[in-house]
Amino acid sequence: MEIPFIDLKSQYKRIEEKIKKNINNVFKHGKFILGPEVYELEERLAEYVGVKNCITCSSGTDALLLALMACGVQRGDMIFTTPFTFMSTAEVISLLGAIPVFVDIDPTTFNINPNELKKAIEAVDKRDPSIYPLPRILLYEEDNFTKKAIIAVDLFGLCADYNEINKIAEQMGIYVIEDGAQSFGGEYFGKKACSLAHIGCTSFFPAKPLGCYGDGGAIFVESDEVAELIRSLRVHGQGRNKYENLRIGINGRLDTIQAAVLLAKLEIFDDEIKKRQIVANRYTQKLKASPYVKTPYVPEQLLSAWAQYSIVVKDRDGLINFLKKGNIPTNIYYPRPIHLQKAFNYLGYKEGDMKISEDIAKNIVSLPMHPYLDEKTQEYIVDRVIEFYNQ
Ligand SMILES: *Cc1c(COP(=O)(O)O)cnc(C)c1O
Numbered sequence: 001m002e003i004p005f006i007d008l009k010s011q012y013k014r015i016e017e018k019i020k021k022n023i024n025n026v027f028k029h030g031k032f033i034l035g036p037e038v039y040e041l042e043e044r045l046a047e048y049v050g051v052k053n054c055i056t057c058s059s060g061t062d063a064l065l066l067a068l069m070a071c072g073v074q075r076g077d078m079i080f081t082t083p084f085t086f087m088s089t090a091e092v093i094s095l096l097g098a099i100p101v102f103v104d105i106d107p108t109t110f111n112i113n114p115n116e117l118k119k120a121i122e123a124v125d126k127r128d129p130s131i132y133p134l135p136r137i138l139l140y141e142e143d144n145f146t147k148k149a150i151i152a153v154d155l156f157g158l159c160a161d162y163n164e165i166n167k168i169a170e171q172m173g174i175y176v177i178e179d180g181a182q183s184f185g186g187e188y189f190g191k192k193a194c195s196l197a198h199i200g201c202t203s204f205f206p207a208k209p210l211g212c213y214g215d216g217g218a219i220f221v222e223s224d225e226v227a228e229l230i231r232s233l234r235v236h237g238q239g240r241n242k243y244e245n246l247r248i249g250i251n252g253r254l255d256t257i258q259a260a261v262l263l264a265k266l267e268i269f270d271d272e273i274k275k276r277q278i279v280a281n282r283y284t285q286k287l288k289a290s291p292y293v294k295t296p297y298v299p300e301q302l303l304s305a306w307a308q309y310s311i312v313v314k315d316r317d318g319l320i321n322f323l324k325k326g327n328i329p330t331n332i333y334y335p336r337p338i339h340l341q342k343a344f345n346y347l348g349y350k351e352g353d354m355k356i357s358e359d360i361a362k363n364i365v366s367l368p369m370h371p372y373l374d375e376k377t378q379e380y381i382v383d384r385v386i387e388f389y390n391q
Pocket of ligand 1: 059060061062085086088089153179181182203204205215216217
């Protein structure tokens, strides 16, 4: 029997009645677009995160896109971000004609490294790629490029170093956007993930810590003014009514049915986050003695949402194949850093530009991780890992 990598079936069993009741209500009232569940969910999520406004939307990708649009990002703007992330983070920058400026990660947290960020900014200011690798467009074109924002990613559920990142951004007068697609439910110095920057974004893709049964996402922002702007952008830049359009926007709404699903899942979410801690701690306790496995590091005062439990290992391919034979699934997040993806060839980055990301990409692997992973199954997984290295 295959062990699930993420166990949505056990979760569904637990809340089946509530999910069915909530979805049935939507069928009954028929308000499939921006129905009452959407607004109720936004209120609950804002309260949960501790930010005044929550605007739900069609995906985590659209959350990031809307956040950049709300910051007024346009052609020629420079956005600093990490190359060790999912495609979306950098994709939305390019979609708006802005320029991703990649900044390497910290090898222990896998998140954007503030010291590298400072170097990248200096390199941009001096147009000097010997200080830090830069997108070639900055060197060969005479346009007026503007430093506009930083997108930090809370990879695998662990919040980035916002104390440092926000300080750097404040000095430069630019925005910080938190890509909390993997960290919803996590904490940073007593504050919840998605509340740590000017704008917080998350995803409700089924496999994320809080997932719906399709695509979904949300944006968190303290400012009422920005929230209103995002609400307008979410529906074709609409004004007071459907047929008044103030700006260019998108169709970026969350379906009412997905909101109904999320309302049911939110009730057990805190308990699930607690269970994730137990599962992650068990892995770490059992694996940390192995010299071939580097277990994840969680700094003091941080609580990971454990979207993934990722280890850095020796002979990764050998381990993956060995585990596969024992019906243990694994995943690699991410096999190729974004700056080396074909889609970003036009930026002119090359191998060796982001050494830590490239090195981690070669040696990282994620083990099954979800709140319903029982101790016996987990012991079996760990035993197989240890066994592989004892061969
Ligand atoms: C999943 C993810 C996204 C995109 O979310 P979707 O809902 O799939 O569009 C963005 N950033 C990160 C870091 C993610 O993991």
